[in-house]
Amino acid sequence: MTEGKRVSNERPDETPTVPCSREELGIGADEAVFITASPAEVISAETQETWTRILAVVPGSLLAVAPFAGRETREEDVSSFVSAFERVLATHGVDDQRLIVFLRDLPTRADMRAFLKLGDVYLDAHPQSDLQGMADALMAGLPALSWQGKTSRSRAAAALLRDLRMDELVANTADELVAKARRLATDAAWQADVRKRVAEAIEAKPRFLDPEWYAREAGSAVELLLAQEDGSPNPGAMDAHGNLKSGSSGSACVSVDRMTEGETRTAPTAAMTSEPVDDPFWRGKRVMVYTDLPGIYGVGQYNHALLCELARRGAQAICVQTKDDNPLVRERERLGVEHVWLSYHTRREFERTFTDMKDPSRIFKKHPPDLVVFSNCSPRSNLAAKRVAMQRKVPYVIAESYVPTELISLPQWTRECETQRATQYRAARQIIAVSQDNLKLLRERYGMPGDKGVVIHYGRPEAYFAPRDEAARKRLRSEFGIPDSAMLCFTAARLDPVKGYQYQVRALAKLKESALRSKLYFAWAGAGPAEADVREGVRLLDADECVRILGERNDVLDWLSAADCFVLTSRAEGMPICIMEAMAKGLPVAATAVSGIPEELGDTGCLLPDPNTASPDDVASALVQALEGWARDPVQRLSEGERCRARACAMFRVERMLEQTLAVLAQALGRSANTST
Structure with missing residues (x-):
């Protein structure tokens, strides 16, 4: 059972030699069984405490362990282990009959996997994880949980789950592990989905079961370390031209985090990967993203992801927007994205986007595009630029980020403008909406023809799906006086x-x-015209002690690690990226039921009343009820966060968003719909 740090996969089809069944062990067909292959020496007191807490929150569940499999065992060793575990069970009021200690020898991997198949959920030990046990559990098709720590020994098993892109099964704390275990044991649909994904991942032969891949990567890592030791690139890491091979420096094999303590983290890149791809279809094509909503939020993130991916694939990506200087602009410039600045600020002079044809005429003449993506903040956006595109016969796609139920009246928006918008929708190669609600509104109220329209949800990069950063949590809470x-x-x-x-x-x-007032703190990241009113409201309530108004931040990722839940009480939205980011980090979300938010949350989190139809008092009361409930029951809060995270993993990854968007753009440029992008 303890075969060293490599993963053993000898004779995967070997027949088990030791008979065992749930019936033989007295386990009912409907009883939830947690199971583990961890040996006795790694089932620490901390592990026993946590596993007992799991039994306590899942009534009637059982825990099956095989702590002495594959070794000679003295009777006193067994007695000592069982007695210690039973004492922990007693402190939590858990019947010791719910602990099943399997004492038969399990001499082969097939025997161990047959034993593990008796369970419903596999539990890894902490702080010493069991790499081989985790591999056996996954090969047995079992949903598995791991609690990773700071040491390599405590992170080994979790690495297998991350390799299968199942980060939601990795916990950073005991509370998280308890919440995940409770949900896996009681949420039949989620458990079935995880089982299906595990089976598909194992069938695809993951890297940790590929000895040739392991040998190559281990060899490359050793060569790289030796090269770094003498300060010169090693021959194995060089191509025929003497350049470092892709991945040879800073690859997944040898990774060093050089960020110093206290350094501010910027928002992660939303492109699939930073490495360029030689894509013959996109190579040299001039694709322009024309937007009236610059900045680092929402649509700005979407535009950034799309521009970076186009540049990565060899297209000549062009960004047209109000002049700005922020980390996203600087990153795009490093990737070779061309920026063309409008002569006015589109947020302050919004009406010019549907009246001023001088800027788009100048820009299209000087930077003639093969395709334009009009990335809009509303159905009124960029009306004049689309007129110019039609006059110059430039194909275009429209991406509508926000579709309100009703548009406010503007003097310069005339009936003629309404007619032009309907004409422009008909002329568009395609129209992208961010939610089904928005798509429906575009067809019913804004003149979009029925043969146009596709829903592509936003997506977020891998950094948001990574486990929360405990160091960032401690640092920010200490810095801002949050207990x-x-x-x-x-x-x-x-x-x-x-x-x-x-x-x-x-x-x-x-x-x-x-009574829970002292437990609740609020942190609000953002800047804008309502800042003075918000600060005054907090001051009048004498609530400065529990509210932190942070201003505009570029370290939101760290704040998501510091937070315990996410709140958004908007009166109008499209499909908020900030909610996706919070869900991806495993935070439970309380948000108002406007536009695409119900579609975004599904049956997870807490939907608050729509403030456009409910009273302000009703919205506030519902929020108080949600926050008090999560404050009273941390395990339930963590469980709800895991449900949010599972939905985000399934729906809101940037790779999916970019793949679907590029397919639409490729079709607009004439590529067949059944051709890979």
């Missing part, structure tokens, strides 16, 4: 009336008399 024991409610959104901070201020007033 470790507090439940931190985080919001990342512009300080604008439409984002609904006023409902959170109203909720603060209601929480003043709550």
Whole structure:
């Protein structure tokens, strides 16, 4: 059982030699069974405590262990192990009959896997994880959980789960592990989905079961380390031209994090990967993203991801927007994206986007595109630029990020503008909506023809799906005076009336008399025209002690690690990226039921009343109820966060968004729909 650090896969079809069945062990068909292959020496007191907590929150469940399989065992060793475990069970009021200690020898891998198949959920030990046990569990088709720590020994088994892109099964704390275990044992649909994904991943032969891949990577890592030792590139890491091979420096085999403590992290790149790809279809094509919503939020993130991916594939990517200087612009410039600045600020002079044809005429003449993507903040956006595109016969695709139920009246928006918009929708090669709700509104209220329209949900890069950063959590909480024991409610959104901070201020007033008041802290990241009103509201409630107004931040990723839940009380949205990011990090989300948010959350998190139809008091009361519930029951809060995370993993990855978007753009340029992008 303890065969060293490599994963053993000898004779995978070997027939088990030791008979065992649930019936023989007295396990009912409907009983939930947690199971482990971890040896006795790694089942620490901390592990026993955590596994007992899992039994306590899943009534009637059992824990099956085989701590002495594959070795000679003295009777006193067994007695000592069982007695210690039973004492822990007693402290939590858990019947010791719910612990099954399997004492038969399991001499082969096939025997171990047959034993593991008796269980429903596999549990890895902590702080010493069991790499071989995790591999056996996955090869047995079992949903498996691991609690990773800071040492390589405690992260080995978790690495297998991450290699299968099943990060949601990795916990960073005991509380997270308990919440994940409870959900896996009680949520039949999720358990079935995880089983299916495990079976598919193992069938595809993952890297950790490929000895040739392991040998190549291990050899490359050793060569690289030796080369670094003498300061010169090693021959094995060089190509025929004397350049470092792709992945030979800073590859997944040898990774060093050089970030110093306290250094600010910027938002991660949303492109599939930073390495260029020689894509004959996209090579040299001039693709322009023309937007009226610059910046680092929402649509700005979408535009950034698309531009970076186009550049990576060899296209001449061009970004047209109001002049700006932020980390996303600088990153695009490094990737070779060309920026063309409009002569005015599209947010301050929005009406010019549907009246001013001078800028787009100048830009299209000087930078003639093969295709334009009009990335809009509303169905009124970029009307004049689309007119110019039609006049110059430039093909275009429209991406609508936000479709309101009704548009406010503007003097310069005339009936003629309405007619032009309908004509432009008909002329578009395709129209992308971010939610089914938005697509329906475009067809019913904005003149989009029925033969146009496709829904592509936004997506976020892998960094948001990685386990939360405990070091960042501790650093930010210490820096901003937020107790470790507090439940931190985080919001990342512009300080604008439409984002609904006023409902959170109203909720603060209601929480003043709550017994849980001292446990709740709020951190709001953003800047905007409502900042003075928001600060004044907090001051009048004497709530400065529990509210942190952070301003515009470029370390939202770290704040998601510091937070315990995410709140967004907007009056209007499209499909908020900030909610996807929070879900991906495993935070439970409380958000108002506007536009695409119900579609985004599904049956996870907490949907608050729509502030456009409910009273402000009703919205605030629902938020208070949600936050108090999560504060009272941390395990339930973590469990809800895991449900949010599982939905994000299935729906909101940037690779899917880019693949679907590039397919639409390729079709607009004449590529057949059944041709890979």
